[in-house]
Amino acid sequence: MMDSKPDARTLSYINLYAVLGxxxxxxxxxxxxxxxxxxxxxIAIGFSVKxxxxxxxxxxxxGRCRMEDGIxxxxxxxxxxxxxxxxGMIDGTVTPIPSKGFQHIKFLLKSFVPLTDRxxxxxxxxxxxxxxEEFFNMSTTLMLYTIAVAIAQIGNQDEIGKFSAHNIPxxxxxxxxxxxxxxxxxxxxHHLLALKKPAATYRxxxxxxxxxxxxDLFDGNVNALACIGSGDIRMGGMISMVDNVxxxxxxxxxxLA
Amino acid sequence: xxxxxxxxxxxxxxxxxxxxxIPSGVYGHLGPAEGxxxxxxxxxxxxxxxxxSYFWDVDGNRFIDYMCAYGPNxxxxxxxxxxxxxxxxxxxxxxxxxxxxKMVELAELMVDTVNTADWAFFAKNGGDVTTAAIMTARAAxxxxxxxxxxxxxxxxxxxxxxxxxxxVIPEDVANNLYVDWNDFEQLEKVVAENEGEIAAFISTPxxxxxxxxxxxxxxxxxxxxxxxxxEKGIVLIIDDxxxxxxxxxxxxxxxxxxxxxxxxxxxAIANGWNVSCLCGKDFLKSAISSLSYTGSYWMSAVPFxxxxxxxxxxxxxNLPTLLREKALKVTGxxxxxxxxxxxxxxxxxxxxxxxxxxxxxxxLLLHQxxxxxxxxxGIFMTSHHNHFLNASLTDEDIAETAAxxxxxxxxxxxxxxxLF
Numbered sequence: 051m052m053d054s055k056p057d058a059r060t061l062s063y064i065n066l067y068a069v070l071g072x073x074x075x076x077x078x079x080x081x082x083x084x085x086x087x088x089x090x091x092x093i094a095i096g097f098s099v100k101x102x103x104x105x106x107x108x109x110x111x112x113g114r115c116r117m118e119d120g121i122x123x124x125x126x127x128x129x130x131x132x133x134x135x136x137x138g139m140i141d142g143t144v145t146p147i148p149s150k151g152f153q154h155i156k157f158l159l160k161s162f163v164p165l166t167d168r169x170x171x172x173x174x175x176x177x178x179x180x181x182x183e184e185f186f187n188m189s190t191t192l193m194l195y196t197i198a199v200a201i202a203q204i205g206n207q208d209e210i211g212k213f214s215a216h217n218i219p220x221x222x223x224x225x226x227x228x229x230x231x232x233x234x235x236x237x238x239x240h241h242l243l244a245l246k247k248p249a250a251t252y253r254x255x256x257x258x259x260x261x262x263x264x265x266d267l268f269d270g271n272v273n274a275l276a277c278i279g280s281g282d283i284r285m286g287g288m289i290s291m292v293d294n295v296x297x298x299x300x301x302x303x304x305x306l307a
Numbered sequence: 308x309x310x311x312x313x314x315x316x317x318x319x320x321x322x323x324x325x326x327x328x329i330p331s332g333v334y335g336h337l338g339p340a341e342g343x344x345x346x347x348x349x350x351x352x353x354x355x356x357x358x359x360s361y362f363w364d365v366d367g368n369r370f371i372d373y374m375c376a377y378g379p380n381x382x383x384x385x386x387x388x389x390x391x392x393x394x395x396x397x398x399x400x401x402x403x404x405x406x407x408x409k410m411v412e413l414a415e416l417m418v419d420t421v422n423t424a425d426w427a428f429f430a431k432n433g434g435d436v437t438t439a440a441i442m443t444a445r446a447a448x449x450x451x452x453x454x455x456x457x458x459x460x461x462x463x464x465x466x467x468x469x470x471x472x473x474x475v476i477p478e479d480v481a482n483n484l485y486v487d488w489n490d491f492e493q494l495e496k497v498v499a500e501n502e503g504e505i506a507a508f509i510s511t512p513x514x515x516x517x518x519x520x521x522x523x524x525x526x527x528x529x530x531x532x533x534x535x536x537x538e539k540g541i542v543l544i545i546d547d548x549x550x551x552x553x554x555x556x557x558x559x560x561x562x563x564x565x566x567x568x569x570x571x572x573x574x575a576i577a578n579g580w581n582v583s584c585l586c587g588k589d590f591l592k593s594a595i596s597s598l599s600y601t602g603s604y605w606m607s608a609v610p611f612x613x614x615x616x617x618x619x620x621x622x623x624x625n626l627p628t629l630l631r632e633k634a635l636k637v638t639g640x641x642x643x644x645x646x647x648x649x650x651x652x653x654x655x656x657x658x659x660x661x662x663x664x665x666x667x668x669x670x671l672l673l674h675q676x677x678x679x680x681x682x683x684x685g686i687f688m689t690s691h692h693n694h695f696l697n698a699s700l701t702d703e704d705i706a707e708t709a710a711x712x713x714x715x716x717x718x719x720x721x722x723x724x725x726l727f
Contacts, residue, residue, distance in 0.1 A: 054470075297472065
């Protein structure tokens with residue numbers, strides 16, 4: 051029988067791809083983040099989680115970064131003996147020890163940690179910070195990307211999420227904010243992939259009327275069904291796809307709470 | 308002459324009031340979310356009155372209604388014969404400490420009418436009787452597991468939902484097994500893998516699920532299923548809540564040439580008066596008698612009186628034939644309008660419950676646009692669900708529907724010069 055509780059393995063996939071993966075977008079959109087990397091030698095950090103995911107995060111001289119699946123070549127390798135240990139690093143209770151790249155420890159401490167701190171500031175924003183419009187928009191945009199990738203990870207890894215994914219036909223589902231950022235959940239043979247860019251074409255769409263509404267939804271301050279009734283959320287296309295994504299979205303809150 | 312374009316100011320006002328005191332304003336299938344009002348601005352949100360094939364919203368817009376309250380309107384809203392019987396019963400007695408003898412009369416009528424029925428058990432909603440059927444099957448067999456057909460809908464009780472639905476826990480659905488429609492070999496395999504553990508196989512008479520073209524039973528499918536269930540001691544339950552009486556007054560199992568062990572009715576029994584009914588074979592009578600299962604209003608007499616009048620009138624009209632003829636006129640007119648404008652409109656399912664889909668794209672976006680244009684012009688349809696016909700629909704209504712359909716197709720075509 052399935053267990054409805056969140057599991058550490060799925061959480062590790064979310065933490066790696068959805069949370070750390072949002073560093074890509076932070077570096078792209080946030081000048082302060084780019085400044086932490088600019089003019090520094092490119093450096094790649096590998097995250098290897100036993101029984102869980104592995105990926106490489108490469109930071110470039112131009113201040114951008116990119117995450118790729120698996121570990122090919124990296125300057126720093128951070129191995130974790132379990133999903134719980136990796137999740138511990140994300141919530142700050144475990145200090146990772148590199149198995150490779152001790153000479154780059156300065157990058158970890160002086161660039162990587164400040165970057166992740168900056169990301170946390172946006173993803174776990176305080177009400178005071180959100181009063182600033184620019185911060186509000188950046189924070190909401192990054193949350194959208196984090197949530198989109200978390201949807202894909204839960205659909206692929208979580209037992210109940212996989213049940214929902216099993217009911218989604220192939221195609222692209224557009225999730226976006228009107229006149230703002232967007233993401234795509236691409237479904238192929240019930241496997242979900244998140245693309246952090248607006249959809250050009252889609253089979254199904256869920257669009258929030260503005261940043262504020264998206265924020266209120268992400269924070270659980272408004273009800274999605276009521277917003278459909280008010281027209282604040284626009285649905286279209288294969289509604290069964292949107293329905294099943296929404297069931298997974300319900301579990302995103304469970305994992306990212 | 309171009310059709311009037313509806314506006315919904317009062318609907319919006321009422322809906323906004325509703326959201327303050329009712330979760331999501333209008334919940335369930337009559338609401339904008341589950342009802343797939345796409346876009347919501349094209350649809351009425353609150354009704355005021357209904358008559359025959361029409362309903363009027365609070366803004367005074369009139370709709371030719373192809374959803375029929377999602378099925379209960381089978382003879383026409385406010386049918387004079389059914390309502391007269393109901394009103395007469397109101398004067399005599401409705402919800403009483405001793406149930407009215409009208410319950411017995413309706414049960415006798417159900418047993419006389421429904422081919423597989425040796426008894427009738429009454430409740431209020433379709434889900435009440437699908438649950439009664441499952442409990443009866445478990446009581447009779449002392450087995451846990453139930454086989455469902457993928458794409459099913461049997462109500463909203465936790466056992467009928469899926470493990471990822473809000474409020475449902477894995478334990479609620481732990482004994483649910485799933486097979487694909489029309490796949491007898493898969494069913495045989497599931498039965499073999501769970502030998503001696505399956506209490507029931509529950510299915511609608513054909514696959515009339517939402518968001519996909521409806522599928523009729525393959526030749527011989529039901530006969531093979533019937534034989535397998537009999538051999539393995541599995542109770543065969545037909546959920547005829549949606550299709551019941553619209554295909555065959557003796558039950559949709561009779562229509563497809565087999566006999567269910569239990570059959571569930573609701574929507575069309577009493578033309579909108581609230582009653583549902585589970586009918587079954589004699590060997591299950593003791594099991595259902597043993598259930599602790601009842602409700603405050605299940606033995607109210609008014610819906611029983613309405614049900615007797617409704618069933619007798621459906622018989623007098625030869626309703627299934629009447630609906631089929633009307634439905635073929637409607638779908639023929641819609642397909643002609645589609646073809647004239649370059650649209651590929653697919654019609655599936657049984658005619659009396661026709662399902663529509665524009666197949667020029669694979670996303671339903673064009674179909675939703677067309678349905679929106681229809682509703683704005685006073686033809687109430689949905690983009691995700693089968694439709695329902697009622698006996699009062701006239702040729703003039705069908706002609707009006709065809710004219711609006713043509714206009715709506717033209718609007719959609721004009722909006723998509725890249726396609727048409």
